[in-house]
Amino acid sequence: MTRPLYQVKADFFKTLGHPVRIRVLELLGQREHAVSEMLPEVGVEAANLSQQLAVLRRAGLVATRKEGSAVYYSLTSPRVSDLLAVARGILTEVLTEQLGVINDLRAPLPPV
Template structure:
């Protein structure tokens, strides 16, 4: 039985739903990295990094290549980096809207001191 598209999309975003995975994708947006290079930047234990990389591989967002005994990860598509950029723009707009609302709330209401 095929899954509805909305369910596939939800699973896609669920796979992005961890700060470590977002950080991994941000790093890979810059260039390919080995796990050892990512480890201090992601701030998780090596086994956790491996698990997060596996989730991102299974979801089709990243790929890897081997060079001797070294492994290097990269994004499967530049569109993954674009997705992170769009998310940042959306968050900027949302937070700006909240800042404007906060400023409005801090202003005294008419007829109040």
């Protein structure tokens, strides 16, 4: 029995639902990175980064290649970067609207 598409999509977005994974995908959207290059950029322990990379690898979002003792990661599709850019645009719109509401709430009340 196949899973409904909405469930597959939900699982996909759950995979994206961790700040370290998002940061890793942002970095890999710029270029391929070795794990050692990502550590200072992501700001977590090596074991935690390794766990998050494994989740992304199982989801098929990143690929690896080995060069000597270094492991390099890259995105499996440039569309991952496109998705993150769309998310950024949506957040910008939503937060801008919310800021407008907050500014309206802070405005002095007109005299009665």
